[in-house]
Amino acid sequence: MQIADDNKTPLERYLGATLRELRLRHGLTIAQVADQAGISRGMLSKIENAQTSTGLDVLNRIAQTLGVSLSTLFRHFDVPQGGAQLVKKGTGMEVVRKGTKRGHTYHLLAYDQGPRKAFEPFLITMDDEAERFPTFEHPGTEFIHMLKGVLEYRHGQHTYVLHPGDTLTFQADIPHGPERLIKTPIQFLSIFIYPPGSTE
Template sequence: MKNSAPGATASIEEAVGTAIKEQRLRLGLTIAQVSDQASISRGMFSKIENGQTSAGMETLTRIALALGVSMSSLFSKYDVAPTKAQHIKKGRGMEVVRRGTKSGHTYHLLAYDQGPVKLFEPFLITMDDDSERYPTFQHPGTELLYMLEGKIEYRCGQDTYLLEPGDSLTFQGEVPHGPEKMIKFPIKYLCFIVYPRGVE
């Protein structure tokens, strides 16, 4: 829901849209040029730029690449001073979609990196059904999972690990990984991805 009162803090969607528009105009690009480069419809790009809709992580990544900036820079207009703590209220973390995920699989981004280089991404991941085939992920950096609720078998390379509340699992992101088998719902865990220096 947007804030329309004078002096109100911009929503995440509005802040991201503002950062996208400013960078697009700075480069002298049209909506058509950026949307085509990012492989999304012009109508959807316009809604994102105007803060009228949320965009998934994969969509924001494509937009950032089209604009030649890091994805974290798209959050630079969000009202969080870089020298102060970020306080994300319950349920207010930006909901994002990772490539291949569908319904019953929710990711909430718990912090928005304000620097020019992406250093880390913390997610709260919730799964409440087993109706889809779960994808395999690969990315730079190191990933740590911390189980909060439920029970899951998680694959990392050729091995699978049974994760229950209180368990953690740490591995290199380049190793193919992802959920293997849902055992007890609801499933909820924290995921922290720490990127090597220099990853945009």
């Protein structure tokens, strides 16, 4: 007796579709897989169409026939859909911020984070034409990771010389900013991490 479609569980539908996809990928018929797994052809057809449930022993035999492990059958079940944002190389939005001027550019690497921003990642490039350097103050924490060049960076009363691979993390409400370009071109990743409730 065929079980009504409304009674199919998500797991039964997922397993049925997965088994059918694997079987078709290998170019096998229901008869070939059923015979090798030691079950009836009708049973395999019902499993593929989510018309019946079966035990792990049977599923394991089918999986072995299809050349996969039992765990492989379940690996994509109930995985969150996700929704990552990909910004391809060279496509970050160039933005105007305090300090944006000749020889000093900001590329925003992620956007549309809702009404309250949790963070903003920038790729900042500076060259010999960059002249006076701005001083910044904003809520939260800032994380800087040097990619190219050598830069002297000020935070409060201290300065730090940053080489490629160096990382500097600091409280962003203390005045900070580039102090001196030592070796250009300079490029670094700057991530602003805002405190909860910030509207920066």
